[in-house]
Amino acid sequence: MRQSQLFTKTSKTSPKDEVSKNALLLIRAGYTYKVMPGVYAYTPLGLMVLEKIKQIVREEMNAIGGQELIMTNLQRKDTWESTGRWSDEAVDVWFKTKLQDGTELGLAWSHEEAIMEMIQRFVESYKDLPVSVYQFQTKLRNELRAKSGIMRGREFVMKDMYSLHATEADMDQYYDQVIEAYKKIYARLGLGNETYITFASGGAFTKFSHEFQTLCDAGEDVLYVNADKTVAVNEEVLDDASAQLGVDKNTLVPMKSAEVGNIFKFGTEKSDKMHIVYKDREGKQQPIYLASYGIGITRAMGVIVEKLADEKGLVWPESVAPFRVHLLSLDANEQAEAIYESLTRAGIETIYDDRSVNAGEKFADSDLLGIPYHVVIGKRSLESKKAEVKHRQTKKTEEVSFSELIDYLQP
Numbered sequence: 001m002r003q004s005q006l007f008t009k010t011s012k013t014s015p016k017d018e019v020s021k022n023a024l025l026l027i028r029a030g031y032t033y034k035v036m037p038g039v040y041a042y043t044p045l046g047l048m049v050l051e052k053i054k055q056i057v058r059e060e061m062n063a064i065g066g067q068e069l070i071m072t073n074l075q076r077k078d079t080w081e082s083t084g085r086w087s088d089e090a091v092d093v094w095f096k097t098k099l100q101d102g103t104e105l106g107l108a109w110s111h112e113e114a115i116m117e118m119i120q121r122f123v124e125s126y127k128d129l130p131v132s133v134y135q136f137q138t139k140l141r142n143e144l145r146a147k148s149g150i151m152r153g154r155e156f157v158m159k160d161m162y163s164l165h166a167t168e169a170d171m172d173q174y175y176d177q178v179i180e181a182y183k184k185i186y187a188r189l190g191l192g193n194e195t196y197i198t199f200a201s202g203g204a205f206t207k208f209s210h211e212f213q214t215l216c217d218a219g220e221d222v223l224y225v226n227a228d229k230t231v232a233v234n235e236e237v238l239d240d241a242s243a244q245l246g247v248d249k250n251t252l253v254p255m256k257s258a259e260v261g262n263i264f265k266f267g268t269e270k271s272d273k274m275h276i277v278y279k280d281r282e283g284k285q286q287p288i289y290l291a292s293y294g295i296g297i298t299r300a301m302g303v304i305v306e307k308l309a310d311e312k313g314l315v316w317p318e319s320v321a322p323f324r325v326h327l328l329s330l331d332a333n334e335q336a337e338a339i340y341e342s343l344t345r346a347g348i349e350t351i352y353d354d355r356s357v358n359a360g361e362k363f364a365d366s367d368l369l370g371i372p373y374h375v376v377i378g379k380r381s382l383e384s385k386k387a388e389v390k391h392r393q394t395k396k397t398e399e400v401s402f403s404e405l406i407d408y409l410q411p
């Protein structure tokens with residue numbers, strides 16, 4: 001991609017109405033556009049990052065048999081009435097609207113009830129179970145506060161997966177598989193080292209649910225972590241969970257964290273309330289077990305920004321960066337063009353700063369954009385036949401000869 005053609009431009013000034021680091025940087029760098037508090041558009045650059053994150057999640061969900069689908073944003077009132085979750089007392093983040101004939105509708109804040117209703121049509125007998133489906137969907141939530149940038153949106157992207165089972169044992173074993181898949185996801189997102197699986201308050205069915213919490217100063221939660229950072233416990237269940245884990249809660253230190261995932265066993269709760277059943281081998285009607293598994297896609301992007309960005313701007317891990325290489329031409333356009341072509345031909349995702357602006361501006365912008373490798377072609381390169389390659393995260397630079405450039409930059 002040629003930077004001169006890019007839809008967005010960077011900005012030197014920080015938006016005045018933002019306090020969170022992730023939003024400040026993402027807006028300045030042109031990855032997001034703020035429409036109102038808690039509501040952000042994703043530009044082509046921002047979308048590239050989101051799509052990379054989604055693809056990692058998709059691969060790991062597919063690997064455990066998840067099938068992707070997409071549900072709807074407009075939801076029926078009766079679907080949610082059947083479980084007592086239509087009222088604003090039961091769910092305090094509802095956005096609701098009406099059809100022209102007055103029929104009330106809900107705007108999707110979640111999809112558990114919606115998936116249960118949908119499976120009635122497809123799950124009839126034990127032969128149809130287990131099954132696991134997931135989607136990437138924009139959730140709408142009327143959150144009271146929205147000061148954490150894209151980490152808490154009123155409109156945000158979630159991956160939500162739902163697994164349906166004939167027995168509790170089957171649900172339990174799948175749930176454990178999902179935990180392992182989640183660990184892989186956070187590792188691939190570059191958050192593995194500081195993401196903990198923690199106990200959180202459960203629901204009607206189990207005492208605990210599980211959350212995936214990433215240590216992060218900008219997070220809204222508090223984790224209690226032991227000295228060697230092997231145990232972390234959620235504040236809300238500190239007494240219970242430390243007892244369960246056999247650790248003395250007084251040895252744990254509070255640290256800020258962000259909830260990047262939440263997984264839940266509903267068991268037969270929804271099935272009982274909604275009267276959704278399957279027929280067992282004997283033809284007897286039985287309730288269906290449900291577990292649900294969320295990941296905050298846009299929140300994860302925000303957490304990555306918060307944790308990796310430095311004083312100069314964004315720093316993307318290679319796995320989610322919109323491009324792998326930022327090619328900068330400093331008055332050496334012909335040579336840079338040739339290199340741009342060869343990198344692109346080699347399948348190396350490259351954004352090429354072909355703009356006629358001064359070197360200082362190019363360097364500042366490329367630090368702000370946070371692409372992992374900066375390849376600088378200047379006048380000196382023409383004689384030496386070498387490019388200067390800077391690794392954005394470590395700030396290390398190296399001279400790499402043109403002939404070795406592709407090998408050097410290959411993932």
Ligand code: ATP
Nearest residue numbers: 143151152153156158259260261262294295296299
């Ligand atoms: P929180 O406690 O942060 O309000 P939640 O428990 O309501 O989140 P879930 O309904 O479990 O969230 O949603 C699954 C995941 O979606 C969460 O683990 C989080 O990563 C993400 N998420 C939830 N609310 C938001 C939001 N307002 N903006 C961005 N991501 C969110």
Ligand code: MG
Nearest residue numbers: 211259261262
């Ligand atoms: Mg939660």
